Amino acid sequence: MSDLLTSLNSTARSLDAQRFGMDVTGQNIANVNTPGYSRRTIDLVSVAPYDPTSAGGGVEVVGVRALRDRLLDRRLQQELPAERREAAVADALRMVEAAIGRPGESLDVKLNAFFDSFAKLADNPTSSVARQEVLLQGGALATSFQDMASRLRSAQSDADQEIRGVVDQVNTLTSRIAALNATASRAAATGALPALQDEQLTLARQLSELVDVSVIDHGNGVLDITLGNGKPLVVAEHQYDLGTSSTPPLGYAAITSGGTDVTSQITGGRLGGLLQVRDVNVPAYLDQLDSLAYNVATEVNSLHTAGYDQTGTAGGAFFTFSTSLVGSAGAAQALTVNPAVAADARKIAAASITDAGDNQTARGIAALREARVLNSGTATFTDVWGQLVYTVGRDSKDAADDQLTREEIVRQIDQLRDQVSGVSLDEEAANLLKFQRAYEANARFFRACEDTIDALLQNLS
Amino acid sequence: MGLRVTFNGQFRDATTNIERASERLLEFQRQVSSGRRLDRVSDDPSSASSALGERTKIAQVDQFTRSTESAYSRLSVVDTVLSDIVSKLTAAQVAATSALGTTPTAAQRTAAAQQLDGLKAALLDDFNTSLQGNYLFAGTKSTTKPYVVGGGGTVAAYAGSSTEVQVDVDQDRIVTVAFDGSAITQGTDATDVFATIDALITAVNAGDSDAINTGIATLGNVFGRVTAAQSRVGSAMQTLDAEKLRLSATKLASSERLSKLEDANMAEAITGMQQADTAYKAALGAAATASKVSLMDYL
Numbered sequence: 001m002s003d004l005l006t007s008l009n010s011t012a013r014s015l016d017a018q019r020f021g022m023d024v025t026g027q028n029i030a031n032v033n034t035p036g037y038s039r040r041t042i043d044l045v046s047v048a049p050y051d052p053t054s055a056g057g058g059v060e061v062v063g064v065r066a067l068r069d070r071l072l073d074r075r076l077q078q079e080l081p082a083e084r085r086e087a088a089v090a091d092a093l094r095m096v097e098a099a100i101g102r103p104g105e106s107l108d109v110k111l112n113a114f115f116d117s118f119a120k121l122a123d124n125p126t127s128s129v130a131r132q133e134v135l136l137q138g139g140a141l142a143t144s145f146q147d148m149a150s151r152l153r154s155a156q157s158d159a160d161q162e163i164r165g166v167v168d169q170v171n172t173l174t175s176r177i178a179a180l181n182a183t184a185s186r187a188a189a190t191g192a193l194p195a196l197q198d199e200q201l202t203l204a205r206q207l208s209e210l211v212d213v214s215v216i217d218h219g220n221g222v223l224d225i226t227l228g229n230g231k232p233l234v235v236a237e238h239q240y241d242l243g244t245s246s247t248p249p250l251g252y253a254a255i256t257s258g259g260t261d262v263t264s265q266i267t268g269g270r271l272g273g274l275l276q277v278r279d280v281n282v283p284a285y286l287d288q289l290d291s292l293a294y295n296v297a298t299e300v301n302s303l304h305t306a307g308y309d310q311t312g313t314a315g316g317a318f319f320t321f322s323t324s325l326v327g328s329a330g331a332a333q334a335l336t337v338n339p340a341v342a343a344d345a346r347k348i349a350a351a352s353i354t355d356a357g358d359n360q361t362a363r364g365i366a367a368l369r370e371a372r373v374l375n376s377g378t379a380t381f382t383d384v385w386g387q388l389v390y391t392v393g394r395d396s397k398d399a400a401d402d403q404l405t406r407e408e409i410v411r412q413i414d415q416l417r418d419q420v421s422g423v424s425l426d427e428e429a430a431n432l433l434k435f436q437r438a439y440e441a442n443a444r445f446f447r448a449c450e451d452t453i454d455a456l457l458q459n460l461s
Numbered sequence: 462m463g464l465r466v467t468f469n470g471q472f473r474d475a476t477t478n479i480e481r482a483s484e485r486l487l488e489f490q491r492q493v494s495s496g497r498r499l500d501r502v503s504d505d506p507s508s509a510s511s512a513l514g515e516r517t518k519i520a521q522v523d524q525f526t527r528s529t530e531s532a533y534s535r536l537s538v539v540d541t542v543l544s545d546i547v548s549k550l551t552a553a554q555v556a557a558t559s560a561l562g563t564t565p566t567a568a569q570r571t572a573a574a575q576q577l578d579g580l581k582a583a584l585l586d587d588f589n590t591s592l593q594g595n596y597l598f599a600g601t602k603s604t605t606k607p608y609v610v611g612g613g614g615t616v617a618a619y620a621g622s623s624t625e626v627q628v629d630v631d632q633d634r635i636v637t638v639a640f641d642g643s644a645i646t647q648g649t650d651a652t653d654v655f656a657t658i659d660a661l662i663t664a665v666n667a668g669d670s671d672a673i674n675t676g677i678a679t680l681g682n683v684f685g686r687v688t689a690a691q692s693r694v695g696s697a698m699q700t701l702d703a704e705k706l707r708l709s710a711t712k713l714a715s716s717e718r719l720s721k722l723e724d725a726n727m728a729e730a731i732t733g734m735q736q737a738d739t740a741y742k743a744a745l746g747a748a749a750t751a752s753k754v755s756l757m758d759y760l
Contacts, residue, residue, distance in 0.1 A: 097501055103513040103723075112520035119524045123531050123628055126595060126604055166742060204586050357603025358593060363629055368522060370632065375549050382517040386510040393506030399505065409475065415470050422467030429756035 004453050010047065011057030011446045017059045018442060021435035024064060028423045029432075036202030038066040038421035040194065065120035066194035070217060073201055074411065074416045080205065081212035081268030083410050086403035088273025089185055089281070092159055096282065099151035100392050107383055110144040111296075113137045115369035121350050122362035126310065131345035135337065138318065142335045145293045149332035152286050159278035160252045164244050166210050166271045167255060170371040171241045173207045174233045175224055182237035184221030191223050212268025231257045252278060281395055286332070288388045292374075294328035295334045296381055297321070299373050300365055307349030307361030315349025315361070316340060475748035480652045482741040485721050489734035492725040508722045515719040529630045533701045535638045536694050539597055542590045544689040548683045549587065553580045553658060557677050560665040574665045581658040585616060598642030600624050606667050607642040608655065616655035619643035630704050636697050645686050650737065654683045 024042045031037040042064055047057030100106060105189075117137040121130040178201050187196040200223050204215050207225065213233060216224040225234040232240050242262075244253035255263045255271075266272050297319035304318040318341055321334040341347045351358035374384050474727045492498060502509040559565065560573040588608055596602035599621030607621035619642055627638035647653040652660070657679045664672035 001543035002466045006737075024622030024628070093503075094501075097503055100502065102502065103509050104516050108513055108516060109520075112517060116520065116524050117627070119528060123528055124593065124595070127593070249582075333747065351601070353601060353624065354624075355603075355624070357599065357626055358601035359626055359628065363627075366524075367518070367629065380517075382513060386513040389502055389513060390510035393504075393509055394502075396503035397506055411473070414473065418467045418470040419465045422465070422469045424465055424467045426756045427465070429760060433760060 002458075004449055006057075007449050008027060008446065009057075011442055011449060013060065014058045014442045015439060015446065017042075017061050018435045018439040019264060020061050020390045022439070025428050025435060029425065029428050032425060032428075033422045034198075035200045035373035036205065037423070038068040038194065038198055039423045040066055050412075051117060063196070064382040066143075066197065067421050068197075068201075068337065069417065069420045072249060072413055072420065073217075074215070074319060074412050076417065077213070077215050077408060079410050079413060081272065083406035084209045084270045085212075085268050085273040085276070086399050086406060087366070088270045088401050089277055090396065091279065092274065093392065093399055095158070096152065096155050097286065097392055097396050098278075098411070099148065099155060100285075100389060106267040107141075107144050107390075108382055110137070110141045111381055111385065112369070113303075114141045115366050116142055118362050119366035122359040125350035125359040126356055127361055128345060131310070131348050131350075134348050135342055135345055138337045139342065141296070142319065142337055145289070145332040145335045148289055149286065149293075149330075152282055153333075156250075156252075156278050156282045159274045159282070163255070163271060163274045163278065164253050167242050167244050167253070170233075170271070171239075172209065172212050173203050173210070174225060175239045176241035177190070177203050177207070177225060178234045178237050181234065183369055184211045187221055192444075195447065196221050208269065210269045211266055211271040226269070227257065227265065227297045227357075229263060231262055231264065231265075238409050248282075263362070266387070285388060285392060287329075288384070288391070290328045290331040290333075292332070292381065292384050292388070294325070295374055295384075296333035297331065297335060299368055299371075303364045306350050307364075308351045308354050308358075309349045310346040310351075310356050312354035312356065313347075316347065318348070325360065464617065470752060475606045475751065478744045479748060480742070481502055482737065482744040486706050486734065486737040486741045489730055489737050492496075492730040493727070493734055495729070496725055497723055498725040498730075512719055512722040515722065519712055519719070520717045522715065524703065525631050526708050526712075527630070528628050529701050530638050531702050532628055532630055532638050533698060533705075535592060535597070536636070536698050536701070538590070538592050539638075539640070540691065540694050542587050542597065542696065543694060546584060546687050547582050547691065548586050548682065549583050550654075550680055550687065551698055553584075553661075554677055556580070556686070557661050557673055557680070559663060560668070561670050561673055563668075565668075570665050570668060576664045577658055577662050577665065580641055581616075581655055581662075584654060584658075585610070588646060594640065596621065597638075598640050598645070600639060601626055603639055608646075615659065616653075619646070619653065630701065631708065634700075636701065637693075640690065645690055646683065648682065648686050650679055652679070654680070657683070708711045734750050 021042050021044070023042050028039050043062040044059050045062050047060050049056045114137045117130070117134040121127070121134050122128050140420070177200060180196055180203070184193070184196065187193045200221070202215075204223060204225070206213075207213055213225050213391045214228065216226075219222070222236055223234065224236065226232050232238075233242070236241070240258060243256040245256055246252070246262075247254045253262050255266060255275075263275065266275060297317075299318045301319055304315045307315045309315050317338050319338055320338045321331060321336045322336050323330060325331055325334065350362035352360035352364075368381070370380055370384075372378055372380055374381065379387070478522055491500060499505055499512070519523050556576040558571050565573070576721045585608055589606055590597050596605065596607055599605055599607040601624045602620070602622040603626065605620050607619055609618050609620065611617040621642050623641045623643065627635040627636045627637050630636050643653065646655070650657070657676055661673060661676035661680075663669075664676055
């Protein structure tokens, strides 16, 4: 049979337990806004009676648990790379879109003005004003191509700069995770494991935003992290850096792991998105732009060289390239009006015979505007430009739409995760009340025991 | 167990909803204030690329309109010149006819010959008409004077080109703006109009009725060719008139299509803006109300 002093002892333990409950509630409330914090709950058990005539030994704190759903954490790590990838693509392509310009304010206007100038020359092939206009518009068209090409190039090198930055961030995150892994066993001993795991999972989440990784949670405070293809980033307390090496011809960064080039294996996260923009999207746009510039030059030149200039001399090339080209690569950047023509407007060939008044060549060049000379005779220059504009717009829209959908998925998972791990202030308020009242009641019981002992002692005296 | 409503979840929902509502409101405000449905290509890539096609169409129609107007003004000059040539040729025929037979005196014949000489100079001026530095009857040699007076008052042979200059006034529609002078002055005849008049002057002075009749007949041929050219120019001008109307109709149609592709539907945009405004205020209100109460207040 338990005596009064045992009761006092167990009540003191109960008071401790309820106070601890208030502590945990306080911790939850304090961390309501802490990212990655999983709410803690206190596990209480009643202490079994010592003998048949004992009511029991009160209550005991078994432990504090962090409430989390591993499945949701894993889902989040799977969805985030895709969402962040689309976000990175959408962001970068929005800039490319701005570079391409709106219809009616971009290269299409310059193309039209250029062909207009040749039509005006055809109306009056001997007019020096019309000839100057052709030079002016030809120069403006070439400059427009050059500007467009350099804007696309800078979109590419911006992405490259960012890729190098992201690789640094990845390394910082993995080294922090490895450092936490190293302290896991110590943390388990001091009860700091839930806090350590919260931090680890937050870091793993940040890492998933940057690159697609698989996370193996050993459950004991150790996270192993590998790249999608199995290259390790973190194994227990060991961390493996990602590296960058500048590769020719443009000096863009290739991503390496342990000396091996893993660039092509990174598809997700911000890094995957930036790589796609740098290596797939923008190069494709540049190719189209170069091919357009090259074809404009070639088609105009083939008519121009067959014609005769104002002095009756056979025409030279109207457009030239400032650098020698292999295929059409770099044509947009290198397009210029032939300096010999630019220096003397009489050298523009408007005639197809040696008569200054003939306008056949000028008419022919003006008619190129509507001529289906590209894509095996199915598309005009503006059609091809329209296709480029469309492709950029489509890619940008697809990325933005995709990102929106995936963002919603991430939000839903976050919401589900919150339902398990998040702090509800109302709930904590109720808990606070619960523990406070329980504490008061236990204190009251303590008082009753004490009064009883007092009464006994007085009787003895 | 019911849904656990957490502080963070509530907050995240509220901010997402407010963000979305304000984004929609901003989009409609942009449409209303700019009048444009499309701000960026990615708003509607296929419309944007169709709009590009319409703009090119409009640019080309504008160019054709300019060419049409310039050709029209050139042809009206040609028409005036040709009318003048017709009256000069008629006068030459009348003058030559007056010298026919035995009735005219030597003085009258001399007067007729002098009149013919004057008419020849006038015709020479007509065929050498230039507009903005370009000769209208020299074909593609528009900077070369087609007829120059050589030694002894004889007009040298045609120095222009037999190739005519044409301009495009529409897709596959061309109009001649500089003519082959020799096709009018000589055609298939043995001599051109100036040599014919020279011969007539000689015949008139000599009173050679046969030669005068031959000359008159040749002038008749020239007359026929000039009026043929005149009707060609006339019908070309009529075509250009019709062309101008057609071009402006095409431009109107293209502009309408462009406007449908690019411009905001104001009624829709304004209604949308009002709805978005209401939704935005509702989202703000809901967030404010939800975060106002807490069990904490009642403890």
